[in-house]
Amino acid sequence: MELVSVFRVIDLLGVLCNAIIGGSIARTLKFDPVGFAVLAIMSALAGGMLRDILLAAGPPVALIDPAYLITALAGAAFVFVLHVEGRPWRWALAAMDAVCLGAWAATGTVKALGLGHGPLTAIMLGLITAVGGGMLRDIAIGRVPAIFGGNTLYATAALLASLAVLATPAELRPTVGMIIATVVGAAITLLARWRRWQLPQP
Amino acid sequence: MELVSVFRVIDLLGVLCNAIIGGSIARTLKFDPVGFAVLAIMSALAGGMLRDILLAAGPPVALIDPAYLITALAGAAFVFVLHVEGRPWRWALAAMDAVCLGAWAATGTVKALGLGHGPLTAIMLGLITAVGGGMLRDIAIGRVPAIFGGNTLYATAALLASLAVLATPAELRPTVGMIIATVVGAAITLLARWRRWQLPQP
Amino acid sequence: MELVSVFRVIDLLGVLCNAIIGGSIARTLKFDPVGFAVLAIMSALAGGMLRDILLAAGPPVALIDPAYLITALAGAAFVFVLHVEGRPWRWALAAMDAVCLGAWAATGTVKALGLGHGPLTAIMLGLITAVGGGMLRDIAIGRVPAIFGGNTLYATAALLASLAVLATPAELRPTVGMIIATVVGAAITLLARWRRWQLPQP
Numbered sequence: 147m148e149l150v151s152v153f154r155v156i157d158l159l160g161v162l163c164n165a166i167i168g169g170s171i172a173r174t175l176k177f178d179p180v181g182f183a184v185l186a187i188m189s190a191l192a193g194g195m196l197r198d199i200l201l202a203a204g205p206p207v208a209l210i211d212p213a214y215l216i217t218a219l220a221g222a223a224f225v226f227v228l229h230v231e232g233r234p235w236r237w238a239l240a241a242m243d244a245v246c247l248g249a250w251a252a253t254g255t256v257k258a259l260g261l262g263h264g265p266l267t268a269i270m271l272g273l274i275t276a277v278g279g280g281m282l283r284d285i286a287i288g289r290v291p292a293i294f295g296g297n298t299l300y301a302t303a304a305l306l307a308s309l310a311v312l313a314t315p316a317e318l319r320p321t322v323g324m325i326i327a328t329v330v331g332a333a334i335t336l337l338a339r340w341r342r343w344q345l346p347q348p
Numbered sequence: 349m350e351l352v353s354v355f356r357v358i359d360l361l362g363v364l365c366n367a368i369i370g371g372s373i374a375r376t377l378k379f380d381p382v383g384f385a386v387l388a389i390m391s392a393l394a395g396g397m398l399r400d401i402l403l404a405a406g407p408p409v410a411l412i413d414p415a416y417l418i419t420a421l422a423g424a425a426f427v428f429v430l431h432v433e434g435r436p437w438r439w440a441l442a443a444m445d446a447v448c449l450g451a452w453a454a455t456g457t458v459k460a461l462g463l464g465h466g467p468l469t470a471i472m473l474g475l476i477t478a479v480g481g482g483m484l485r486d487i488a489i490g491r492v493p494a495i496f497g498g499n500t501l502y503a504t505a506a507l508l509a510s511l512a513v514l515a516t517p518a519e520l521r522p523t524v525g526m527i528i529a530t531v532v533g534a535a536i537t538l539l540a541r542w543r544r545w546q547l548p549q550p
Numbered sequence: 551m552e553l554v555s556v557f558r559v560i561d562l563l564g565v566l567c568n569a570i571i572g573g574s575i576a577r578t579l580k581f582d583p584v585g586f587a588v589l590a591i592m593s594a595l596a597g598g599m600l601r602d603i604l605l606a607a608g609p610p611v612a613l614i615d616p617a618y619l620i621t622a623l624a625g626a627a628f629v630f631v632l633h634v635e636g637r638p639w640r641w642a643l644a645a646m647d648a649v650c651l652g653a654w655a656a657t658g659t660v661k662a663l664g665l666g667h668g669p670l671t672a673i674m675l676g677l678i679t680a681v682g683g684g685m686l687r688d689i690a691i692g693r694v695p696a697i698f699g700g701n702t703l704y705a706t707a708a709l710l711a712s713l714a715v716l717a718t719p720a721e722l723r724p725t726v727g728m729i730i731a732t733v734v735g736a737a738i739t740l741l742a743r744w745r746r747w748q749l750p751q752p
Contacts, residue, residue: 172496178547180503181496184483195402200599202609205404205465212468226550263609266616281588285690286487287496294576294585294691301584345582348630374698380749382705383698386685397604407606407667414670428752488689489698 158217160246164190165221186222193279197254197271248307248331251276252324255311272308299338307331360419362448366392367423388424395481399456399473450509450533453478454526457513474510501540509533562621564650568594569625590626597683601658601675652711652735655680656728659715676712703742711735
């Protein structure tokens with residue numbers, strides 16, 4: 147399997163995983179199928195859409211490539227039909243989510259660098275790709291976004307994943323950089339969740 | 349009158365109607381004229397603006413063509429000055445709203461297909477055009493968007509209107525397709541409202 | 551110093567000031583550093599980003615020019631580290647905010663006119679530049695945006711600043727127009743704050 151395909155698979159795994167998270171929230175809020183679909187799409191695709199809108203390089207890939215919408219809707223349908231619960235399930239979801247957090251941060255950073263933007267812009271877009279969808283979903287359901295405080299280093303993990311990409315030599319970024327970023331992002335997210343690490347408050 | 353003009357009239361009727369709905373909500377929340385204007389513009393124009401942003405085909409038509417902003421502001425001013433109420437008024441508004449729901453879903457779908465996008469993308473953009481503005485308005489005032497659940501098949505009607513456009517042969521889409529979609533969307537919206545149909549919850 | 555530089559300085563002062571306002575809100579909500587950064591960026595940069603997205607003329611300048619992000623993050627860091635309070639501080643912040651409100655409204659209007667858009671579109675974009683960021687920040691933290699009502703002519707001051715630009719002869723707009731608009735916007739904002747002027751409610 148080519149490397150490009152590997153990242154597409156990771157990317158779509160992230161979409162599936164975040165769609166399931168969005169659908170699970172829709173379930174606790176007793177939404178109907180439309181609510182499931184919208185929350186799944188927001189959680190899974192809105193971060194990448196916002197990145198593509200800001201990069202102004204054509205319509206968002208999540209809207210053009212049908213695999214993204216189909217995967218997000220499949221995740222929503224899965225949670226709508228099956229009512230999975232319990233600790234092992236939640237840990238599996240958290241692990242998948244942690245893996246794709248770093249991968250998404252890396253995708254955003256690599257894409258911005260590839261379009262000729264500077265490092266600060268690239269970090270911003272990595273962060274938006276990784277945490278923008280969850281933030282917009284939280285706002286849509288009237289919750290203060292989890293990343294604003296009291297959570298477990300979610301944005302910090304994305305930031306470090308993005309920095310890992312920048313620290314990688316340019317020619318290795320879309321390969322080695324992506325892998326390192328994914329590992330870094332996943333490790334920090336899971337460690338922080340396990341040890342209940344939090345950022346200091348003022 | 350040319351057909352293009354007919355759709356522009358339906359489109360602007362939809363803008364007026366949704367601006368009035370937005371203004372009515374601003375009235376119940378005791379907003380000032382700025383709040384009336386913003387809620388009217390969100391209800392009436394934000395769906396189409398979001399569609400045009402996502403399609404990345406130039407600035408949103410609702411921002412460029414002054415008729416849209418003027419119509420939306422006229423709707424806001426109308427509700428600000430006159431305090432219309434009562435069952436007949438609410439039904440007239442609901443009927444107009446139902447008509448333009450299907451028309452907007454069709455507009456979004458036709459526009460996306462015209463730019464060469466696939467059917468799934470086109471359906472998404474039809475839905476965003478039809479229900480995106482109301483969703484953003486609800487979020488802006490801290491309400492959980494009505495389309496997420498407990499409402500009456502609003503997004504479903506838009507979905508079927510969009511599918512009706514896709515089912516129409518390509519060369520008839522901007523004419524016959526638009527008409528069928530508008531009728532389908534309006535019929536389902538009004539039937540659902542009358543019979544209190546809802547989608548099942550998980 | 552060239553005039554272009556003068557406006558860049560005013561623009562960045564506005565970014566700093568609004569970042570400090572965003573950070574101060576993050577402090578009252580007990581957010582962590584991520585929350586401080588996001589609220590500062592939203593308050594300071596989201597209005598201009600929304601303007602640039604709607605104008606569809608390339609990626610938002612606030613994302614490309616590192617000075618904007620750095621200034622916004624500096625404002626957030628300042629409030630995170632130092633806990634400044636008291637009447638003189640609040641008045642200094644209000645004065646700076648008032649100055650940049652008019653300047654931002656003028657920037658948005660001038661930019662839209664420069665891209666060939668009509669006066670109504672230009673006014674809309676002036677308003678979005680001036681008050682869009684604060685509105686999005688309020689929505690993100692679950693507050694009804696202050697500009698919707700009960701506040702003190704904030705959007706009205708931006709509207710008059712924008713109209714002042716339009717009333718200026720075209721060749722003087724980027725210079726004299728900007729100055730008049732800034733003065734008009736600041737004067738009305740501060741007068742309204744001092745005299746507690748409000749718009750009428752229906």
